[in-house]
Amino acid sequence: xxxxxxxxxxxxxxxxxxxxxxxxxMAELTARLVxxxxxxxxxxxxxxxAERTDMTSSDIGKVLDIQRANMVPLLNRLEAAxxxxxxxxxxxxxxxxxxxxxxxxxxxxxAIVTCFEDDLMARIPDEHRPHFxxxxxxxxxxxxxx
Amino acid sequence: xxxxxxxxxxxxxxxxxxxxxxxxxMAELTARLVxxxxxxxxxxxxxxxAERTDMTSSDIGKVLDIQRANMVPLLNRLEAAxxxxxxxxxxxxxxxxxxxxxxxxxxxxxAIVTCFEDDLMARIPDEHRPHFxxxxxxxxxxxxxx
DNA sequence: CCCATATTGCTATTGACAATAGCAAATTCA
DNA sequence: TGAATTTGCTATTGTCAATAGCAATATGGG
Numbered sequence: 001x002x003x004x005x006x007x008x009x010x011x012x013x014x015x016x017x018x019x020x021x022x023x024x025x026m027a028e029l030t031a032r033l034v035x036x037x038x039x040x041x042x043x044x045x046x047x048x049x050a051e052r053t054d055m056t057s058s059d060i061g062k063v064l065d066i067q068r069a070n071m072v073p074l075l076n077r078l079e080a081a082x083x084x085x086x087x088x089x090x091x092x093x094x095x096x097x098x099x100x101x102x103x104x105x106x107x108x109x110x111a112i113v114t115c116f117e118d119d120l121m122a123r124i125p126d127e128h129r130p131h132f133x134x135x136x137x138x139x140x141x142x143x144x145x146x
Numbered sequence: 147x148x149x150x151x152x153x154x155x156x157x158x159x160x161x162x163x164x165x166x167x168x169x170x171x172m173a174e175l176t177a178r179l180v181x182x183x184x185x186x187x188x189x190x191x192x193x194x195x196a197e198r199t200d201m202t203s204s205d206i207g208k209v210l211d212i213q214r215a216n217m218v219p220l221l222n223r224l225e226a227a228x229x230x231x232x233x234x235x236x237x238x239x240x241x242x243x244x245x246x247x248x249x250x251x252x253x254x255x256x257a258i259v260t261c262f263e264d265d266l267m268a269r270i271p272d273e274h275r276p277h278f279x280x281x282x283x284x285x286x287x288x289x290x291x292x
Numbered sequence: 293c294c295c296a297t298a299t300t301g302c303t304a305t306t307g308a309c310a311a312t313a314g315c316a317a318a319t320t321c322a
Numbered sequence: 323t324g325a326a327t328t329t330g331c332t333a334t335t336g337t338c339a340a341t342a343g344c345a346a347t348a349t350g351g352g
Contacts, residue, residue, distance in 0.1 A: 008209050010193060013263050015171050017282035019186075020211070022168030024286055025161050039308085040165075047156060058329060063154050065169070070310060072331060092318040092329055117159050124281045131277035135270045136163040140170055187338090204300060216339060218302060238300055238347040299348070306341075312334080319328070 025120065032112050036105060037081070041066070041074055043113065046083065046098065046106045053097045056089065060096060078102075171266065178258050182251060183227070187212070187220055189259065192229065192252045195242055202239045224248070 010016040029040055038046070044064055049055050057071045066074070075096060078084045083102035086094040098106060124132055156162040175186055184192070190210055195201050203217045212220070221242060224230045229248035232240040244252060270278055 008194070009196070010190060010210075011283075012279075013259070014279050014282065015175060015259075015263055015266055016190070017279055017286060018164075018168050018171055021282045021285040022164050023211070025164055029161060041309085044156060044162070048154065050155070056329075057331095065166075066309095067311070068328095068330065069312080069332085073309095090319080094330085113159070113161075117161055120161055120285065124284045128277040128281040128284070131274040132281045133158075133160050133163055135274040135278045135281075136160065136167045137157075138270045138274070139167040139266070140163060185337090202300075203302095213340070214299095214301065215303085215341080236348075240301085294352090296351090297349080300346085301344100302346105303344080304342090306339100308339085309337085311336080313332105314334105315330100315332080317329085317331105320326085322323100322325085 029113075029116055032116055033109070036108055036112065038105070038109060042078055042083075043109045045074065045078060045096075046102060046109055047113070049084070049096055049098060050106055053087070054089070054095050056093050057096060058093075175259075175262055178262055179255070182254055182258065184251070184255060188224055188229075189255045191220065191224060191242075192244065192248060192255055193259070195230070195244060196252055199233070199243050200235070200241050202235065203242060204239075206242060 026040065033039065033043055036043075041064070045060060048060060048063060057075055058068055060066070061068050061071045075084065075086075079086065082099055083105055084096050085099050087097050089095050121129055121132070172186060179185065179189055182189075187210070191206060194206060194209060203221055204214055206212070207214050207217045221230065221232075225232065228245055229251055230242050231245050233243050235241050267275055267278070
């Protein structure tokens, strides 16, 4: 007879539930982006620079919370895939812009992401749904003090 | 004159906000656990096996969504720190149990985690707060379909 | 009881990703 | 002009999860 599995005593903790939900969400979105050969970070960059032609690597990193050093392999990969190009702003800075192919891939990305977000919200019961994004925003807006 | 920073167009996406909130939360809890020399996974294990003396490494992994292979270094670390012990169940399986020192550390852990969770919830406006955990549970309960 | 199957705990390796330190060139501002 | 800052990059490190594989043991159907 198999030993019984206990209820997870951590399930009452919002922080724990937040982690679990985020992990599940990331895994799912990662899987949905596989057909486009994009990672979540890649898709984030494409969507971020969609309407702009003047964002530098540093700018993107600041918005997405990615350090400059870690932007390098990310952008190199997108450039190698032909999705972005580097356009000189001055002799030091370069803007990161979408190529025509990048623009096409962005359209596919938006379709997948929109569908994904809709599916995500659909799983939340009606009475809780409108409170979800505001609650999350409250958490990221003012980080918990140390 | 500095170029202006755009609003993050990803901020409207619940999935993105979920990731950001989880990252911020994890970073904060990680920092608060530093004085105890524990990582989040360590603390999770301690809290999970607190009331049990019959959970194997595999059991813990199933509950916490950690693969067996990745449980090994985690438990080795906790054992080296004197917080857990392995108690043979049969010639194949071993239960993971708290040592007296592990029990003390657990008490400190619970204090920190409780305080942290309270702080976390306190940042969510009253009208959204009661909806937060139910919404997260709905997401983890039924993962989004591929 | 016996044998196929499953489980347990582990090793070893890989990849994604973040964090750190450091550097040369260019820009900015006092 | 000169000091401080910014940009983009290299190189390295550490954390963490995922995979494949393995030996020992346990389990359940026939």
